[in-house]
Amino acid sequence: MLRLTEVRLGLNHRETELKAAILRALGIPGPELLGWHIRRRGYDARKSGEILLVYTLDVEVKDEAALLERLQHGHHVTLAPDETYRYPVRAPANPKTRPVVIGTGPCGIFAGLALARMGFRPVILERGKSVRERTQDVWSLWRERHLNPESNVQFGEGGAGTFSDGKLHTGIKDRGHHIRQLLKDFVDAGAPAEILYISKPHIGTLRLVKVVEQLREKILELGGEIRFESRVTDILVEDGDVQGRTSAAGGRMPRAAAVRGVTLAGGETIAADHVVLAVGHSARDTFEMLYRRGVHIEPKPFSIGFRIEHPQHLIDVCRLGKHAGNPVLGAADYKLVHHCRNGRDVYSFCMCPGGQVVAATSEAGRVVTNGMSHYSRNERNANAGIVVGITPADFGSHHPLAGIGLQQQLEQQAYVLGGSNYNAPAQLVGDFLAGRASTGPGSVIPSYTPGVTWTDLSTALPDYAIAAIREAIPAFEKQLKGFAMHDAVLTGVETRTSAPIRIARNENFESVNMQGLYPAGEGAGFAGGIISAAVDGMKVAEAVAQKIIQT
Known part of the structure; x- marks a missing residue:
């Protein structure tokens, strides 16, 4: 198989034109081309306003060696690399205990799937409900203002990413082909095949529900066990100086304690020498328990702000010009950053084209926002x-x-500003920039449910954050005309951009002072998004498997 790069065609080209372009690039007649498939498709927007689709393709030809010899000085034809993901070990015939995975977000699901495929029959514990039951609880908050603290946008099968855009692009480097494997797993579970090759793949919330269910069934078929409504309230610990924490100033590393199992909310204990902690960034009670148990936790930077809403057509025109609305390109997105005079960085986060702002709290008396899109x-x-x-x-x-405490303070303030009924506080961008309260919507109708309360957001965040956002919005206007439009809507608050902690681990993915505990994914501070969390889960599963084999 050969890999052919930089094949460029017009935006609305026909399938026959792609084949013709391959033949031209390789310099071969039609009968010598046996087949091809798209490895990647992106687009190149020219200054002229034209847009070209740019392909990377894997092609099969009759005489591969002769073609490579003839094109040896070419830069766009090489042997296609082997991108097969290989699980490193197989489980022994009679392992002493089964590994436990806590959480069924992307990290927990793919850690569990990897362990199951290696034959380790993991026990996977989820504090929330199965994804379909959970969906009903989410709608109950959005439509009726009823919050279930154990089953919501943050907690339940699929994790927080289920109620987002299902974005699958990432900036992480992956030489072990984990990303390729998990994308194939998504497709096998019902995701659209195009996620294997488009430059910014996404699945969308409705499709994610079905995909998550199919991944669950695969784990069960392989001997794994998944238990819902099974909140872990404690870890069982043996030996070691569990109270001694390593200070930032140095000092002797305490002798590591060892995990021997977990305790559930109902009092049941499950024995386990290997526990994968994939709890997500909102499991605050779990973080408190781990801290009490002496697990080494460090504060970590994160970000706070608002959701901003514009007409999607405005973004399409700004980004795509005359090609706005083209079905091949879909709804346009953006990525913005501004370095402020006060030293702060303001940036766009989790941009959701053609979507809605959603209520994402997991705690009573608090308001949190996030963004979501369906596949369309x-x-x-x-x-x-x-x-x-x-x-x-x-x-x-x-x-x-302390970062958790700050999040809770801001979320509680937002709840009060919104009217103490799960409405979110909102303000028109023009009013926010002018420093006056808003009294109602303009041309942009806010999408947040159960509803918004028009107010002044200047008290919703610390002064330095308000000043930074007020400086950044006009700066973003220079990149996207209309971004600072008066009627655009700000909705508060966005506080769960990432975990405000990191659970320190060593080069073997194990807690630095708790043997057998494997902090993983977003909640442990080692990922930021569906793909990076899933890859981290796979790598942690590999480490667990290696440790079990060695012992």
Whole structure:
């Protein structure tokens, strides 16, 4: 198989034109081309306003060696690399205990799937409900203001990514072909095949529900066990100095304790020498339990801000010009960043084309926003987080969990500003920039449900964050004309951009002071998105498998 790159065609080309372009690039007649498939498709927007599709293809020809010899000085034809993912080990015949995975977000699902494929029959514990039952609870908050603290946008099968855009692009490097494997797993579970090759793949919320169910069935077929409504309240620990934490100033590393199992909310204990902690970034009670148990936790930077909504057509025209609305390109997105005079960075986060702003709290008396799109991305508004980076120096305390306290404070303030009924506080961009309260919507109708309360958002975030966002929005206007439009809507608050903690681990993915505990994914501070979390879960599963084999 050969890999052919930089094949460029017009936006609305026909299938026959792609074949003709392959033949021209290889310099061969039609009968010598046995087949091809698309490895990647992106697009190149020219200054002229034209857009070209850019292909990378894997092609099969009759005489591969002769063609490579003839094209040896070419830069766009090489042997296609072997991108097969290979599981490193197989389980022994009679393992002493089964590994436990806590959480069924992308990290937990793919950690569990990898362990199951290697024959380790994992026990997977999820505090929330199965994805379909969970969906009903999510709608209950959005439509009726009823919050289930154990089954919501943050907790339940599929994790927080289920109620987002299902975005599958990532900036992480992956030489082990984990990404290729998990994308194939998504497709096998019902995701559209195009996610294997388009430059910014996404699945969308409705399709993700079915995909998650199929991944669950695969784990069960392979001997895994999944238990819902099974909240872990404690870890069983043996030996070691579990109270001694390694300080930032140094000092002797405490002798590592060892995990021997977990305790569930109902009092049941499950024995396990290997526990994968894939709890997501909102499992605050779990982080508190781990801290009490002496697990080494460090504060970590994260970001805070608002959701901003514009007409999707405005974004399409800004980004795609005369090609706005072309079905091949779909709804346009954007990625923005501004370095402020006060030293803060403001950037767009989790941009959701043709989507809606959603209620994403997991705790009573608090309001949190996030963004979501369906696969079609055909809602009237585009939305994105406009967030400000903060560091542990902003948390107001040196306690490892101080960032969680700041999140809770801001979410509680938003709840009160919204009317203490799960409405979100909202303001028109023009009013926000002018420093006056809003009294109602303009041309952009906010999509957040159960509803918004028009107010002044200047008290919703610390002063430095408000100042930074007020500076950034006009700066973004220079990149996207209309971004600072008066009637665009800001909805607060966005606080769960990532975990405000990191659970320290060593080069073998194991906690630095708790043997057998494997912090993983977003909740442990080692990922940021569906793909990076899933890849981290796979790598942690590999480490667990290697450890079991060695012992």
